[in-house]
Amino acid sequence: MLALIHRVLDLLERALMTVAGCMLVVMLCSLTIDAAGRYLFHHPLPGNFEFTGYFSMVMLAFLALPRNYTTGGHIQLDVLKPWLRRVPLRLSERLNALLAAAAFGIVTWYAGIEALHKIEMRETTIGIVQMPVYISFICFPLGCLVLTLRLAVEIFFPEEHRQVEDIEL
Amino acid sequence: MTAIVLIVTVLLLVLLLNGMPVAFTMLVAGGVGVYLVAGWDTMAGVMSTAPYEQVASYTLSTLPMFILMAEFLTAGGFTADIFRAFYKWSGHMRGGLAYAVIFGGAMLAAISGSSSAAAGTLAGAAHPEMRRYGYDDSFATGVMAMSGTLSIMIPPSIAFIIFGIITETSVGALLLAGILPGLLTALGYVLAIRLSLWHNPALAPTAPGRFPLRERVETLSTVWPVMLLMVMLLAAIYSGAATVTEIGAVGAAAALVIALAMRRMTLRSFVKAVTHGTRNSAMILAIIAGASVFGIFVTLSGVPQMLVQAVESAGVDRWVVFSMILVLLLILGFFLDQLAVMVLTLPIIFPLLLRLGFEPIWFGVILVKTVEIGLVTPPMGLNCFVVSSVTGVPAHKVFRGIWWLVLVDMLVLLALILFPQISLTIPRWAGAM
Amino acid sequence: QEPITLKISYQFPEHHFVTLGCINPFIEGVEKRVPGKVTFQRFPAEQLAKAFNQLDSVRNRIADISIHNAGYTPQLTPLTTFLELPGMYSFDDTMKAQRAFEKLAKDDLAKTEYAKIGVVPVWVFVTSPYQFQMVTKEPTTSIDQLRGKKLRVPGAGAEMALSAIDAVGVRVPASDLYLALQRGTVDGSIISTQALPAYKLDEVLGSMSTNASWGGSPFIAPMRKDRWDALPDDVRQAISEAGHEAGEKCVETYMRLEIEEHERLRKLGKTVFALPEPALKQLDTALQPVVDNWLAQMDQRSLDGKAVIAKFKSNLAAED
Ligand code: NA
Ligand code: NA
Numbered sequence: 001m002l003a004l005i006h007r008v009l010d011l012l013e014r015a016l017m018t019v020a021g022c023m024l025v026v027m028l029c030s031l032t033i034d035a036a037g038r039y040l041f042h043h044p045l046p047g048n049f050e051f052t053g054y055f056s057m058v059m060l061a062f063l064a065l066p067r068n069y070t071t072g073g074h075i076q077l078d079v080l081k082p083w084l085r086r087v088p089l090r091l092s093e094r095l096n097a098l099l100a101a102a103a104f105g106i107v108t109w110y111a112g113i114e115a116l117h118k119i120e121m122r123e124t125t126i127g128i129v130q131m132p133v134y135i136s137f138i139c140f141p142l143g144c145l146v147l148t149l150r151l152a153v154e155i156f157f158p159e160e161h162r163q164v165e166d167i168e169l
Numbered sequence: 170m171t172a173i174v175l176i177v178t179v180l181l182l183v184l185l186l187n188g189m190p191v192a193f194t195m196l197v198a199g200g201v202g203v204y205l206v207a208g209w210d211t212m213a214g215v216m217s218t219a220p221y222e223q224v225a226s227y228t229l230s231t232l233p234m235f236i237l238m239a240e241f242l243t244a245g246g247f248t249a250d251i252f253r254a255f256y257k258w259s260g261h262m263r264g265g266l267a268y269a270v271i272f273g274g275a276m277l278a279a280i281s282g283s284s285s286a287a288a289g290t291l292a293g294a295a296h297p298e299m300r301r302y303g304y305d306d307s308f309a310t311g312v313m314a315m316s317g318t319l320s321i322m323i324p325p326s327i328a329f330i331i332f333g334i335i336t337e338t339s340v341g342a343l344l345l346a347g348i349l350p351g352l353l354t355a356l357g358y359v360l361a362i363r364l365s366l367w368h369n370p371a372l373a374p375t376a377p378g379r380f381p382l383r384e385r386v387e388t389l390s391t392v393w394p395v396m397l398l399m400v401m402l403l404a405a406i407y408s409g410a411a412t413v414t415e416i417g418a419v420g421a422a423a424a425l426v427i428a429l430a431m432r433r434m435t436l437r438s439f440v441k442a443v444t445h446g447t448r449n450s451a452m453i454l455a456i457i458a459g460a461s462v463f464g465i466f467v468t469l470s471g472v473p474q475m476l477v478q479a480v481e482s483a484g485v486d487r488w489v490v491f492s493m494i495l496v497l498l499l500i501l502g503f504f505l506d507q508l509a510v511m512v513l514t515l516p517i518i519f520p521l522l523l524r525l526g527f528e529p530i531w532f533g534v535i536l537v538k539t540v541e542i543g544l545v546t547p548p549m550g551l552n553c554f555v556v557s558s559v560t561g562v563p564a565h566k567v568f569r570g571i572w573w574l575v576l577v578d579m580l581v582l583l584a585l586i587l588f589p590q591i592s593l594t595i596p597r598w599a600g601a602m
Numbered sequence: 603q604e605p606i607t608l609k610i611s612y613q614f615p616e617h618h619f620v621t622l623g624c625i626n627p628f629i630e631g632v633e634k635r636v637p638g639k640v641t642f643q644r645f646p647a648e649q650l651a652k653a654f655n656q657l658d659s660v661r662n663r664i665a666d667i668s669i670h671n672a673g674y675t676p677q678l679t680p681l682t683t684f685l686e687l688p689g690m691y692s693f694d695d696t697m698k699a700q701r702a703f704e705k706l707a708k709d710d711l712a713k714t715e716y717a718k719i720g721v722v723p724v725w726v727f728v729t730s731p732y733q734f735q736m737v738t739k740e741p742t743t744s745i746d747q748l749r750g751k752k753l754r755v756p757g758a759g760a761e762m763a764l765s766a767i768d769a770v771g772v773r774v775p776a777s778d779l780y781l782a783l784q785r786g787t788v789d790g791s792i793i794s795t796q797a798l799p800a801y802k803l804d805e806v807l808g809s810m811s812t813n814a815s816w817g818g819s820p821f822i823a824p825m826r827k828d829r830w831d832a833l834p835d836d837v838r839q840a841i842s843e844a845g846h847e848a849g850e851k852c853v854e855t856y857m858r859l860e861i862e863e864h865e866r867l868r869k870l871g872k873t874v875f876a877l878p879e880p881a882l883k884q885l886d887t888a889l890q891p892v893v894d895n896w897l898a899q900m901d902q903r904s905l906d907g908k909a910v911i912a913k914f915k916s917n918l919a920a921e922d
Contacts, residue, residue: 020447020451021447024233024237027230027233031230031419035418036419038415038752039410042770044770044771050758052227052230053229057225057230060233061224061455062221062458064448064451065451068455073452075191075506075509076189077188077191077549092188093188096189096193099184099189100190103193103196103197103216104196106217107216110213110214110216110217111216113217114217121678121718122903124903125676126676126677126680126896127676127758128758128762136225140220207663207664211663214661214662214663215664222655222658227773337648339777341778409778409784410785412787465664468645468650600785601781
């Protein structure tokens with residue numbers, strides 16, 4: 001059962017991370033095409049400003065969040081690690097998982113409600129290109145949801161995340 | 170209110186020490202803080218929007234672009250080549266490897282915005298040679314850890330970009346302000362190496378003979394495109410010919426094109442570079458997102474205003490306040506991650522310093538200098554850990570090798586405080602301020 | 603009895619002219635009308651929320667009231683963005699536009715737009731229309747002179763307007779505009795005249811228009827409906843009255859500063875020009891597609907943009 005949960009979470013995390021990586025490349029392309037177009041041909045890429053801010057950045061940040069956690073990609077203080085490992089029942093790790101799960105759970109819940117509201121309103125920007133903001137906003141609770149699930153599992157089955165040097169997407 | 174601030178501060182420290190990721194810590198402590206100050210509804214409102222709003226920013230995309238540029242150059246093997254080139258030219262001198270690490274670090278700095286990546290690259294390339302010629306381990310690894318710090322002073326620099334975005338100061342001006350202080354620091358390191366070798370020649374016992382001229386010239390063939398890119402970046406930032414965001418993107422695209430044109434990029438290494446770029450960007454963006462919640466707690470708590478009022482009513486001299494802040498930053502830098510120091514303290518100290526009439530760009534340089542120092546000082550000296558893990562030299566030996574260079578850093582810091590012209594001359598020339 | 607504390611959030615720094623000329627009069631006006639009943643806790647300079655998120659900060663209960671440029675949130679306040687369209691009002695008509703917009707916001711948009719997002723516009727103000735400024739000292743006498751030029755734009759509205767006359771809009775943060783103008787990254791800018799001194803832009807600009815009508819910024823001061831309804835009657839009335847007064851004071855401030863700025867710039871030897879009548883006509887014609895495009899985008903959202911503009915125009919005419 002636990003193995004299955006891990007497999008599903010792993011799959012989800014990788015899938016989101018892959019999308020995030022693609023968005024980084026897309027961001028590179030759209031920013032470069034926009035700059036080249038503006039300075040060489042007087043034709044900037046329409047909607048690049050909104051697209052980069054609302055889509056590329058949001059997806060990069062929040063879709064990579066869960067996978068980055070499980071592969072030890074988040075900065076943390078390791079000074080006390082040797083001592084913390086000796087804490088009985090792995091309480092130190094469980095405490096971190098519990099509090100983080102609570103925080104990201106709150107984020108997921110309320111940002112999820114906000115996302116539903118935005119979908120209902122079909123929030124879309126006005127301009128040369130109309131950006132459906134509501135689509136990008138979903139990525140925020142989505143990334144947090146997967147992370148919350150991972151953290152929730154770790155309250156019961158704590159795990160240590162060592163920095164993985166060469167991760168694949 | 171004092172009790173709430175105390176509770177949140179303690180919570181923050183406990184969680185950090187307990188090894189919770191910095192980004193999560195700020196979200197948790199910030200969320201608890203907002204709840205205590207303003208109640209559940211406000212907390213829910215803040216947590217469900219602030220991280221998104223902070224990250225959904227066109228200007229912030231500068232960050233992943235500069236990160237990606239450095240990743241492309243590393244994947245293409247250029248960063249290691251830079252060190253080798255300098256080594257071929259200066260290797261015949263006593264301590265030549267150490268100088269090559271400093272010069273290589275300074276040049277790497279001009280294409281890389283993150284410090285530990287630079288330190289890791291340098292260590293990987295330099296350590297085998299240093300061991301071969303009998304360099305003292307502490308001395309050698311200390312130099313590697315320190316030279317990596319140049320990356321966040323010399324543009325492009327992630328630290329300056331984040332400082333500029335948090336404080337709404339011109340990122341272009343900040344990047345330009347870092348050039349002279351960065352070069353001054355490198356010069357200081359060179360002098361310090363010179364002095365310590367004079368004092369104790371056993372640190373670098375032998376030197377290889379002079380490399381043949383042909384071999385030396387050959388190194389240029391791989392380095393010149395990178396130098397060209399570097400010059401173009403600096404020129405673009407200096408001239409303001411494009412916005413910093415555009416410069417970052419075009420720089421990354423150019424790095425990719427260079428690597429492809431020189432047949433140094435495979436699909437595999439491309440994917441690896443993008444993966445690393447995604448990972449590092451997401452790491453920083455997570456901290457910025459978490460910090461947004463903590464920042465709102467700080468604002469709602471009213472601490473910044475209370476601090477300003479306390480300082481003004483007490484009539485304390487502004488330099489006393491400045492010195493206290495500086496000491497605080499240095500102490501925090503010992504223990505905390507550097508990014509965390511910036512995002513945690515800036516909402517509180519920046520309004521205060523602005524009110525006291527300090528120049529924002531100059532203060533940015535001072536702050537980044539303290540961040541530089543924090544990157545190598547124990548117990549949380551990221552660069553030393555990176556160098557230690559790359560070279561296999563135990564961390565405590567690396568830490569032993571840095572203290573005399575940290576002394577140089579302190580002197581440079583003092584010089585930057587006493588002579589603001591060092592930081593402000595280039596941005597003024599460029600008309601950026 | 604304990605006074606009610608209202609957290610007020612805005613993007614402007616403490617000594618910005620909008621703080622001094624609009625927000626301070628509002629706060630003082632409320633405190634004068636119901637002494638001791640309300641205290642304001644101020645969060646200036648984007649402390650609580652970025653400029654774009656001032657409206658959300660109220661919706662999410664981070665602040666109780668904020669000063670929000672509705673042009674920044676077309677996804678939330680689409681109809682209100684009509685004021686950003688070119689040709690809605692001229693500089694001389696700014697006060698009339700203020701009154702017309704206030705009426706429109708309170709009578710119509712409050713129901714058709716703000717109620718949907720759960721807020722009440724307790725007061726509103728419009729800025730004088732954006733002007734354009736060029737690095738060259740030569741006055742612009744024909745729209746053809748702008749063709750192919752790069753101009754900094756504050757938002758999507760101006761970006762559309764520029765593309766309609768074959769010019770290029772560039773998003774440059776105001777803090778980086780000085781450098782962009784000086785180095786030729788852009789040939790000019792569209793920014794409110796009052797903002798020029800804060801960024802020392804007069805040092806790098808050669809000429810500026812006085813009568814272009816690129817559109818202005820519609821500001822609203824939203825409160826959450828439940829928060830508003832929970833206030834005592836006299837406090838609500840005090841806020842409405844003080845808001846009405848502050849809105850007009852704000853427009854006076856905008857207009858006075860703009861005229862003073864023209865004087866100052868002339869003394870500095872800059873070209874302060876009015877577009878000649880034919881150029882204005884040319885601009886109106888060229889920019890009509892922008893208005894049409896906006897109307898079409900409203901149609902897609904099943905919103906009656908036409909009615910909003912018509913109502914505004916009739917309110918405006920009623921002020922004569
Ligand atoms: Na750098
Ligand atoms: Na440290």
